[in-house]
Amino acid sequence: MTAIAEILSRELDSRTRMILAAEVLFAREGIDGVSLRRIAASSGQKNHHAVQYHFGSRDGLVQAIFDYRMQQMDARRLEMIALAEQEQRLEHPRTIAEVIFLPQLALIDKFGDHSYANFLCQYLLRNSDAEYGRFGGNLPDGLRRTLNLLRQKLSFLSDSAAQRRLITACFMFLNLLAVYSRDLESGRATEDFENALEDTMRQIVAALFLPPTGG
Incomplete structure (x- = not known):
């Protein structure tokens, strides 16, 4: 399990863990600089296609981060x-x-x-x-x-x-x-x-x- 996955709360659902892991990785390496597979792994997902399953695409994930934080x-x-x-x-x-x-x-x-x-x-x-x-x-x-x-x-x-x-x-x-x-x-x-x-x-x-x- 990656360092990012280890510090994400176990109480969060899979979708939210991916949102928070992606936010950190996008911030550090750029929205187009991180693979969706790496985001899934960093959030503790064993399914390499978990991002596509939950968000459909990179743009869908990016929008989900924005919406999550705005609502928060x-x-x-x-x-x-x-x-x-x-x-x-x-x-x-x-x-x-x-x-x-x-x-x-x-x-x-x-x-x-x-x-x-x-x-x-x-x-x-x-x-x-x-x-x-x-x-x-x-x-x-x-x-x-x-x-x-x-x-x-x-x-x-x-x-x-x-x-x-x-x-x-x-x-x-x-x-x-x-x-x-x-x-x-x-x-x-x-x-x-x-x-x-x-x-x-x-x-x-x-x-x-x-x-x-x-x-």
Whole structure:
């Protein structure tokens, strides 16, 4: 059994173990750099065709990782939305950005890394659409609602421009997570994470909500 398979919880079903093993391998070696057979073996599957059985194809597995993580984060997003509504700050630009991005902080793999950040960077390059809010799958309620709020705030932009800003902001946040994990592992991390996070969130808000030229 591989090291990845050994650390995956036995309580998880076969499908989820493959999703989590694939996320780590894709993050480390690229979505097209790992064989489906290796993913099956890394998740403890004896059937070399287990990925095809559960997901149909590599693209099906990639989409399953995205959907799994999006659904996993949605409970936290819904909590944040409810609290923001109570405090009457749901439509504030900073609140919208926090609801979109901060739940990703909790997505740490069994090695203590933000593998999902590296995976999602690759996913967005493969699957993002010019149509606002389209990312290749069905978005859960909390994220969909927050993206709708963002779109209302960006009504001065076309759909494609609003989508471009959103994807750019995603890369800014994911870069923070990926680089910090890398530097922490190598011992090169010199910046306090909370300071880096605050600086990145301020950059994201500025980039997302920048008024049009002459505005």
